[in-house]
Amino acid sequence: MKEISNIIFDLGGVIMDIDVKHTLRAFERLGLDNIEDMFGHGFAASFFSDHEAGRIGDEEFVWEIKKLLTGEVAEEEIIEAWNALLLRFPEDRIRLLQKLKKKYRIFLFSNTNAIHYQKFSAMFRQALGSAPTRYLHGSKPGAPA
Secondary structure, eight states: OOOOOEEEEETBTTTBEEOHHHHHHHHHHTTOTTHHHHSSTTOSSHHHHHHHTTSSOHHHHHHHHHHHOSSOOOHHHHHHHHHTTEEEOOHHHHHHHHHHHTTSEEEEEOOOOHHHHHHHHHHHHHHHSSOHHHHHHSSOTTSOO
16 A cells, blocks of 8 residues: 555634534624525525635625625625634644644645635634645645745
């Protein structure tokens, strides 16, 4: 059997703690009462799946949500609600990545979107001092992060 040299991790729920209920509640606080009917498995509102798949950009995605709200809501509030599901990078998982990086090339894959990417990249930088792409696969095993 060939020796393992690469390890691939998923982001949400594996490396990073997430909780979709936080986003659902945040949208409800903004006045979107039927969010659970539009968001989740099956994506009843197609703009959610279109955004996840990259078929529409961030601006159009935010605009589609804004159209569903009755009151005036700032774009930043919508983005904050959308990002509410991104909770944290637990220290034990970060330490595990640091340990594994000494011996293996590690990669992080995710079926994420651009808004979440910006947020979790900032959170990753805060936790580790570098961007996920640099930290996970931008250097050779054993090289400093």
